[in-house]
Amino acid sequence: MSTHIRSLWALPAALAAMAAGAQTPEPRMECNDGWQGWWNRGEHFCEIRETTVPATGSLTVEAGPNGGIVVIGSDRRDVLVRAMVQAWGDDEDEARETAQQIVVQTDSVIRAEGPDSNRDSGWSVGYEIVTPRDTDLMLETHNGGIVIEAVRGELAFETTNGGVKLDDLAGNVLGRTTNGGVVATLTGSTWDGDGFDVSTTNGGVVLHVPSEYSARLEASTTNGGVSIDFPVTVQGRIGREISTTLGAGGPLVRIGTTNGGVRVDEY
Secondary structure, eight states, rough: OOEEEETHHHHHHHHHHHHTTOOOOOOOOOOOTOOOOOSSSSSSEEEEEEEEOOOEEEEEEEEEBBBBBEEEESSSEEEEEEEEEEEEEHHHHHHHHHHHHHHHEEEEEEEEOOOOOOOEEEEEEEEEEEEEEEEEEEEEEEEEEEEEEEEEEEEEEEEOOOOEHHHHHHEEEEEEEEEEEEEEEEEESBOOOEEEEEEEESSSSEEEOOOOBBBBEEEEESSSSSSSSSSSEEOOOTEEEEEEEETTOOSEEEEEEESSSSEEEOO
16 A cells, blocks of 8 residues: 655744745645556555755756656745655555655755666655745756746756646746647746747647737747747748747747647737
């Protein structure tokens, strides 16, 4: 039988947040009996570990080899790190023992260290992080998705196998996924910052744009189509590559894929 524990670290983290007068979003990441991860046999163990670290203006997270990353900007003055530690093995005791060997580091780089995995046992650590809105990010994972919301800064990210969801960002955004779709939602009347450049190799891309938004827009695909659901004057190969000015123009917003469709819609 699977075991799920919420770490007692959550209490001091919550008290620290209250003392800072922070508005912390409700947790999204929870251990779930119905969820299946990288194991396909035996038993698994899951716990949520919470801690807070000082805000330094930048955040680096390395979630490889297995685990996703969620970063949410808020009014906090510190950084809340929620790590979902999962382990699996032939029986519950083996899974629990593996989890106890996993150490989540929160110094200069947020990352996890643990025992070697094999065919019958292994582990993963995913992260949900609540940070001040003005924070530079460098995020990397191999098998897991990336979500970033309400953050402004130098935002760089990369994943190999996982989807990407972006909402209400600003600054300079540069991100890639190899196998996974991209959904991005722009906010405001124009891009606030240097630009936005996000792409995937195998997957579709959807960009939600506010009505009366101003920007330079480039959208492209190699094997697929590009569609925009509102009138624009375009340059490039119709159906595969579009370059256009939205409204009064502005910083460059670029999206693209190699194998998949691209859709830009207005809301």
